[in-house]
Amino acid sequence: MNSRTIDLNADLGEGYGPYRMGDDAAMLEVVTSANVACGFHAGDPDIMAATFTLAAQRSVAVGAHPGYPDLWGFGRRRMPYSPKEIERLVAYQVGAAQALAAYSGHRVTYVKAHGALGNLSETNTEVARAIARAVRAVDRTLIYLAIARSVMVKEAQEVGLQTRAEIFADRGYSPEGRLLDRSLPGSLLTDPEAAAQRVLEMIRRQGLLTTDGTLLATPIDSVCVHGDSPHAVAMARTLRKRLEHAGLTLAALS
Amino acid sequence: MNSRTIDLNADLGEGYGPYRMGDDAAMLEVVTSANVACGFHAGDPDIMAATFTLAAQRSVAVGAHPGYPDLWGFGRRRMPYSPKEIERLVAYQVGAAQALAAYSGHRVTYVKAHGALGNLSETNTEVARAIARAVRAVDRTLIYLAIARSVMVKEAQEVGLQTRAEIFADRGYSPEGRLLDRSLPGSLLTDPEAAAQRVLEMIRRQGLLTTDGTLLATPIDSVCVHGDSPHAVAMARTLRKRLEHAGLTLAALS
Amino acid sequence: MNSRTIDLNADLGEGYGPYRMGDDAAMLEVVTSANVACGFHAGDPDIMAATFTLAAQRSVAVGAHPGYPDLWGFGRRRMPYSPKEIERLVAYQVGAAQALAAYSGHRVTYVKAHGALGNLSETNTEVARAIARAVRAVDRTLIYLAIARSVMVKEAQEVGLQTRAEIFADRGYSPEGRLLDRSLPGSLLTDPEAAAQRVLEMIRRQGLLTTDGTLLATPIDSVCVHGDSPHAVAMARTLRKRLEHAGLTLAALS
């Protein structure tokens, strides 16, 4: 796998005011791309600017990470917004992120949807299309970072956006290739070495390994890791080491 | 005054959710530039998109109109944000406005500060500089629409922004050239014809007419009118007619 | 119908900051009970205090009118809160309303749910029970003002709350006794005299008149009118006149 490059992304800048979520500084030493919260489910202008500035210093790429306007629920509630409303609230957040990245000496190169908005875009065509239309309208050079084999991939391509596909380092896949609900057994991998091994195999074979052992073919451009606990940071570090040891080049999406 | 052009600007899109402020559709028939609220003191993504769309249809130019994050106070409270915090909350709003304008088939060409933020930038150098730095960082091609003879003019020029100067159609000026406090006699002109007459004289003589009869020289590029009451709309219409009758060409800033 | 008393209620205090919804002063001359927004979907502490004060001066009873935390959507979106979360956000709002009523020299005597929360409590047992439990926990002397023949009536009674039943002056009822969806023909009555006539008949026969002419028996303690447009105020006035002319005594719930 020597010639292959892979991106490592994580959600960062997820604090608000005096609150913080995870160790952003530590994660910026590990990942190649930072998904930065845009102020609706988390993030405020100061935290956004600080995150973009730190990412620029670490040469980590940054993406806008829009979510539902739900600070109380951290964007995890499935809010009843219509596709048109989603278009506008995504466009708003992407523009705000672009501006604060420019202010901080950086540049947003991709977009990834957060929380319930991201989960819905895995299977809900209308939501996926709304997000894609918003990103395309704001800046058609932005890459859309989509869940591998989700309806988002097709919707983004149809409006003319470039897409890249991500897998999750610590999440199990159903036989249909969907993220297993967190309440199900096997939904969460906790052993860093086992998780890294599985990621390497998925990258080598270019497909999702499901809980029933099937391989569902997909390009894999990025691996999503979490950083919201010391345990999560340790898993991300292990994964990075294993990927490098296997000869992969870690590099942001392009 | 035949060869001269003048811009007419008003604050629009100042609703939120089910609420509206003034008759935007009527005002878009009168003004050449619409200052669009960006979601912090008023405006939500749907109202912003609707306002940008309507302005595009009417060929009315649009500016970002950032304010303090104070929906409850409509951006009229002097909130205790530091210059650095102001830079970031202005950058955030300008970017959001640019994105929703693009989404709506329009383009933001200028910025004007709202409410208490705008008032402070008339005389407070630190606040004025913070706004200027934010706009320049986000997009240095944006014009800054500043209160005539305010410290904002110099601060915007110093960071390399183009500026244009505005006068107020219905507000009295102190001998020092500052907007008279609304509690003082003469602070508010209510007769449309008298207000139009005064505006024409200020444009012809290129200066502010103060309450003690002095003329304070300033370029005048734009006239600000209100649209938040039927009375205000009527005054704006009268002003436009008088300006056109005097041979002025009404056109957006460029 | 000479000996009968009936309550007339309307949603008031539905502004926020600089925004207003309807003519509260006019409506307080018509109704006997004001449902006061509690700050989550509309209302802020200043507007709440002003509304309670004015109601006290007019001898109009006041109720807490809690809604979803959705200022943007005015509480009309069906937000995905769990029953436990609804209990807490209702309790919070009822307590806030009680405090501001006390501060304003008045006293909250009843509770009515607003918007999507109210609509859900018509048929959704879990939501209805959550609201009832919250009110009972805060103050078991509060009356619950429920939609006639809704599941809310039974749920409120089961936790030991007193309930009163309301009908809507200008809304059509389905054969099942449910409020007709606003998109259906016959869902909205616009002729004040016809609406008043129908209300009088429902009160006299103590039942809901449905679109297919059936009468569904229910006690009727209150009639809900709208006040968010000049037309609505006129309808409320007509209704009050007709009720008085028919010999009914207009009086708040007790």
Add this chain to the structure above:
Amino acid sequence: MNSRTIDLNADLGEGYGPYRMGDDAAMLEVVTSANVACGFHAGDPDIMAATFTLAAQRSVAVGAHPGYPDLWGFGRRRMPYSPKEIERLVAYQVGAAQALAAYSGHRVTYVKAHGALGNLSETNTEVARAIARAVRAVDRTLIYLAIARSVMVKEAQEVGLQTRAEIFADRGYSPEGRLLDRSLPGSLLTDPEAAAQRVLEMIRRQGLLTTDGTLLATPIDSVCVHGDSPHAVAMARTLRKRLEHAGLTLAALS
């Protein structure tokens, strides 16, 4: 000092949505009174209910801890609200806290102002009076927990509220008896034993020990400790041990 009782209070429930501030469970094993955030600067209905419930289980008294409506700034910004506006936003929060305490099987027995609102009430007579008036209007049986020798003490007494005075375990006092600005040397005590020793001496001598060695007489009913870091929890534990060892009875205000 055997017969004397003293209260130990700390700010708790200061999270929001997914965020937490400090180790509330640990602090509830140490303090006798919990100042519970009311949703404006921190706290949401779920966190409030959880905090009241846990405090009830631990037999810890609870107070409403209202602050400015400034989640972004955690209530630490001096927001430009008028005395009348402060009255209403304090009344609102106190009522909300009372309701959620009742819902959680507990009862609010006192009020203490948070952050910038509390700091202002130390020396600003108008702000202090506004808070006192709000509390009195909502429930005149509530105790007001005031900073020792602040203007708050007199204002609360003048409106007829019972007051109790608190000192701060880890903050230095100026020669005038005011809390030293955090930027000054000596403003923050970090050694638990030294802090406990100083608190004991202040309680024994019933006065504030200032940085110049003066004793300013004041009754001392409560000691405020912080719980927002592991270090702070350790200091609170040490203080409690030393107070008990000195023969003081730790008990909530009454």
